[in-house]
Amino acid sequence: MKAFLVSLVAIAIISFGAAVVLGTIDRSAEDVYSTGSVRH
Amino acid sequence: MRRESRGLLRLTLAASLVLAAAFAGVLWGLLAPNGVLAQQPAPSAGQRGPANPVPNSQLRLNGGADMWRAVRQGIRGRVSIPDAKAAQLVQSQGDNWREIRNGPLVRYGSYMLAGIVALLALFFFLRGRIRVEHGLAGRTITRFNFVERFAHWLLAVSFVILGLTGLNITFGKAVVLPVIGKPAFAALSLWGKYLHNYVAFAFVVGLVLVLLLWIAENIPNTYDVKWLLKGGGLFTKGTHPPARKFNAGQKILFWLVILGGFSLILSGLDLLFPFEMAMFSKTFVVLNMLGTNLPTDIAPIHEMQLATIWHAAMGLFMIVVILGHIYIGTLGMEGAFDAMGTGEVDVNWAREHHPIWADEVEARQTAAGMSRGPAPAE
Numbered sequence: 001m002k003a004f005l006v007s008l009v010a011i012a013i014i015s016f017g018a019a020v021v022l023g024t025i026d027r028s029a030e031d032v033y034s035t036g037s038v039r040h
Numbered sequence: 041m042r043r044e045s046r047g048l049l050r051l052t053l054a055a056s057l058v059l060a061a062a063f064a065g066v067l068w069g070l071l072a073p074n075g076v077l078a079q080q081p082a083p084s085a086g087q088r089g090p091a092n093p094v095p096n097s098q099l100r101l102n103g104g105a106d107m108w109r110a111v112r113q114g115i116r117g118r119v120s121i122p123d124a125k126a127a128q129l130v131q132s133q134g135d136n137w138r139e140i141r142n143g144p145l146v147r148y149g150s151y152m153l154a155g156i157v158a159l160l161a162l163f164f165f166l167r168g169r170i171r172v173e174h175g176l177a178g179r180t181i182t183r184f185n186f187v188e189r190f191a192h193w194l195l196a197v198s199f200v201i202l203g204l205t206g207l208n209i210t211f212g213k214a215v216v217l218p219v220i221g222k223p224a225f226a227a228l229s230l231w232g233k234y235l236h237n238y239v240a241f242a243f244v245v246g247l248v249l250v251l252l253l254w255i256a257e258n259i260p261n262t263y264d265v266k267w268l269l270k271g272g273g274l275f276t277k278g279t280h281p282p283a284r285k286f287n288a289g290q291k292i293l294f295w296l297v298i299l300g301g302f303s304l305i306l307s308g309l310d311l312l313f314p315f316e317m318a319m320f321s322k323t324f325v326v327l328n329m330l331g332t333n334l335p336t337d338i339a340p341i342h343e344m345q346l347a348t349i350w351h352a353a354m355g356l357f358m359i360v361v362i363l364g365h366i367y368i369g370t371l372g373m374e375g376a377f378d379a380m381g382t383g384e385v386d387v388n389w390a391r392e393h394h395p396i397w398a399d400e401v402e403a404r405q406t407a408a409g410m411s412r413g414p415a416p417a418e
Binding site for chain 1: 193198242
């Protein structure tokens with residue numbers, strides 16, 4: 001079950017990384033409704 | 041008197057001309073291509089023309105009823121703010137979307153989930169656990185290496201998280217909220233939404249890894265026809281149709297996961313980055329080349345509505361498929377879980393369920409043993 005445990009760690013790392021990267025876009029998500037597009 | 045008559049006539053003509061010009065100007069102002077009441081074509085790429093025909097020949101001649109009817113029918117005008125979507129005041133497909141979202145999607149989705157659970161329970165009741173008929177040999181061979189198991193669990197665990205949080209989005213308000221109350225449900229749904237959005241990227245990595253690792257062994261071959269004709273030996277004891285590393289059932293699962301998974305990813309990206317993509321319009325253009333007659337002039341908000349319905353329906357379908365996979369990999373078949381647990385499977389299990397692959401592995405092991413030569417004498 002080592003592969004299973006390593007996959008859990010990988011999911012945590014990938015998800016956290018995605019949250020950090022996309023967080024900048026997420027914060028400007030309201031722009032979708034005010035400007036029609038998001039800032040990248 | 042005659043002079044007065046001429047003066048009056050000139051005055052009347054001049055007044056008539058001025059009035060006619062003014063009336064023409066007013067009409068032009070109202071009905072010209074850029075006039076106040078004219079239907080405005082989309083000023084940006086994100087907008088398109090009205091979805092429904094609008095009678096515009098009598099606009100404002102009946103108190104604006106036609107104009108408001110046109111608004112109700114989804115006419116898109118022009119706005120000066122950057123958000124071009126605001127140019128459409130009423131989008132009637134939103135009503136349809138809500139009815140589908142809260143009606144058939146939830147109803148048939150719950151039928152599907154209940155149906156697969158009932159079907160698996162019935163199968164277990166009738167067939168029982170599929171045993172290794174020749175008993176466990178006590179000797180194992182490697183079925184999946186570490187990388188394969190890692191990719192499988194990366195995909196599997198992320199899918200379970202996405203499935204549970206997705207089910208909460210679809211059914212939570214009806215099922216979870218009455219049990220745990222509004223405050224707890226609000227917190228659960230908020231964190232579930234975060235999990236769903238970000239764990240999705242682990243799912244993408246897992247799906248790509250699985251595709252790369254196993255695509256070569258999931259190309260259909262003639263053994264698959266024999267396997268399918270015998271129902272995979274699932275319904276009768278003592279039947280063991282031929283199979284290489286993956287049998288026909290596993291290949292069907294593989295392609296369902298790959299195609300369904302990428303469909304979920306694409307529709308999920310559409311939802312994660314709203315109004316950035318117009319995937320349904322583009323997909324319908326391609327499908328129309330194949331003979332369908334699907335609408336390609338889809339408003340941006342309608343794109344989002346289609347994406348939510350598709351994403352939820354495809355997610356429910358994949359949950360049903362994976363429930364079947366989980367059953368056969370755990371409760372339904374003796375020795376199957378070891379393949380993804382330790383990576384090692386009993387030789388007799390391999391010979392019964394994947395006889396050609398087992399022969400190939402054992403032949404390779406024998407050849408490797410022979411190439412090493414006999415053990416040196418002490």
